Amino acid sequence: MDNNSIASTLKLTATLLELHDENVFKIKAIQSASNAVENATELLGQMNVEQLSALPYLGKSIVSKIVEINTTGTTAELTELLQITPAGVVEMLNIKGIGAKKVRTIWKELQVETIADLLAACDENKVAALKGFGEKTQDTIKQNILYAQSNAHFLLYAQAEVIAAELLTLIEKNSAVLQVAISGELKRKLEVIETIALVIATANQSEIAKMLANLDFLQEDIQSSGPFTWRGRLKPSNTYVEVHITSQDQFQSTVYLQTAAPAHLTSKLDNGKTVFQTLYNTEVKEELELFQKMQLPYIAPELREGLIEFELVKNNPNYQLLKTEDLRGVLHNHSKYSDGANTVEEMAMRCMELGYEYFGIADHSKSGNFYNGGMYEDKVVAQHKEIDELNKKLFPFKIFKGIEVDILADGALDYSDDVMATFDYVVASIHANLKMNIEKATARTIKAIEHPSTTILGHASGRLLLKREGFPLDYKKVIDACAANEVGIEINANPMRLDMDWRHVIYALEKGILISINPDAHSLAGLEDMKYGVNVGRKAGLSKEMTLNAMNGAQIQEYFLQRKARK
């Protein structure tokens, strides 16, 4: 059992105990234990009782729980708690904006036990009438349920990519399949996926239909399926699946037409016809021949959104989008100094293995100390000392002293200017006080951008894809402020963030702003997320030249020095 699974089992236990009004200190103890497990570097599943007991926050009772989780996957206590709690009530615990106590009130006072009934209770104003609730809380509950329902069948790109690859492997085994490819949103590398689309070339349609019917994780929607298109849902996420069945000769054109966004397909070409009209039923061997027919230079799949691609390739037929291998270093990462799972040295060594020339550590600043272990000033000093030593040891590999500094509620940064000046570079991000109107959020962000120490604006909107909408921003004003202050913009490569959204990065690139692809890695594994940031950067037309961390070690060191001297 991995640490995250143990931690989430403990966390669920704590939440359910809170729901059932148990002792608050017992609950807090389990929550602290859950946090400790989540942040532990060693694998708890491989430890014995003595080793577990030596860890902080793990006492006799919790150690026995962890042993139980390791052997059975759960605990008797959790099983019992789940038995006495309706499944719908457990689901309610995931609604943002209400916690266990409010869920308990809803359950006990209104006898509401399902999400559907809760929604109905909101519509009947019963929730607002509860003590401690009101109109706004009721609205929040309703909005959050509707938001979750509307997103229920979506997958993050990173999840869909894995499922689609497995699907592809299964399909390829069938002898009637001449060729198969991923198309649609996945091939365009959209940040969230509503439909997993594939194209199969075959001479035997009925065999393909038979094969799809036999895959037990797919549920066909007979109504919307036809002889050339199989439509259905993927179990259990309910994500749409579309399989387009075509001939070998029309395979390339079908993949193209099933990949590009409608706005791309309806764009007029120089021949007076649309892309769709030009390519429909076209028979070619190679994808490049399709571009010859359109009299266009090659357009990468990520760009086929009908936004910037035609202008881009017409003005510069040899335009090169950023590639993962263009990246020379990794900025914005966390270590054990705040909420990372690994030491600075472990993270740096992994970056060396991955072929990077430099590594920037950007742990959390002090205001987040309680929930993310953000660093008070003395820790900053200690970390800088350690980095100086590591830089001697690992030379010529370079570790930069960065910080992910919190943008406070009023837009100020989280350290005094003296402390701010000790960093090589600064990623400024908002983590708390997320409920803001567009005016406040924009003013707060711009104030941080104007701070002379700020180098990069971190995850601009604070969104968590499919979970939480970001706060609203006037992107034109924010991006203009970055341009005026020579502040770079992060594309946070964590698959749940991919923030700033690529649609706004298009304007940032127009303004000549450097983009930094940052994994926001909290562990060694997190360093592998860079590719997701590259995907969405490419959607915005990002090139190597416009990417901050495509600079080599010497160039970026010079860049940081110049930025600091500019103050």
Place this chain on the structure above:
DNA sequence: GCCGTTTTCGGCCCGACTGTTTTCAGTCG
């Protein structure tokens, strides 16, 4: 339920904000 100790009990407890109150409980990061 964990921790620390003047050690087997008593204390544990961030800060800002929201929305509900009319002084503060609940939620979040």
